[in-house]
Amino acid sequence: MMIKLKNLSALMAVTAAVSVMGSSVSALAQDKTLQDPPSDFVEVPMQKVLVVAVEATKGQYAVRTGLDLGVPTEGIITDREVVIRALGRQGEPLYVVSVANPRLGWTTGTKDPERFELDEGAFRVAFPADQPIAVIELEVLDGPDRGLKLSVPAETTRLPTQPTTDFPDILRNGQ
Numbered sequence: 001m002m003i004k005l006k007n008l009s010a011l012m013a014v015t016a017a018v019s020v021m022g023s024s025v026s027a028l029a030q031d032k033t034l035q036d037p038p039s040d041f042v043e044v045p046m047q048k049v050l051v052v053a054v055e056a057t058k059g060q061y062a063v064r065t066g067l068d069l070g071v072p073t074e075g076i077i078t079d080r081e082v083v084i085r086a087l088g089r090q091g092e093p094l095y096v097v098s099v100a101n102p103r104l105g106w107t108t109g110t111k112d113p114e115r116f117e118l119d120e121g122a123f124r125v126a127f128p129a130d131q132p133i134a135v136i137e138l139e140v141l142d143g144p145d146r147g148l149k150l151s152v153p154a155e156t157t158r159l160p161t162q163p164t165t166d167f168p169d170i171l172r173n174g175q
Helices: 004-031
Strands: 047-057 060-070 084-089 093-099 102-104 115-117 120-128 137-140 149-153 170-172
Touching: 047 084, 060 137, 060 149, 084 120, 093 120
Parallel strands: none
Antiparallel strands: 047 060, 047 120, 060 170, 084 093, 084 137, 102 115, 137 149
16 A cells, blocks of 8 residues: 555644644643652663664665764664664674664554555664774664665764764665
């Protein structure tokens, strides 16, 4: 099943508008007193992390890395479509996380949801910078660009705060 992005965008805009209107009504009906967060919330301290920023288009992934302050991405689930590995100086694996394929979308609100391909997508993950990370490996296991493998050196300069698509390390088809 193919869905044109214009139609999906329109559907998302209508859904967002209805959602906002619904939340406004329910917010008016609620008591507006502020409360402390539940006790099971855990405050996670900011730490030095290596951020991996990925922008994906058909057949090419642009990968940037850099140091920043933040919270590391949890690697509890490692069976999603795109796997990102942080390797040490000797090639030893230090951290592994997986994310959904950024170019894969799903229809919602139907009895049988279907997948469809997006022209582009992006994601960021963060690894703890407590150990020297030398290389970032990225592998697309499923969905658009399946089989794509990249290996890029980890840059330890500060990552710019504004995302950009014109950085020099665009890799095409893993080359």
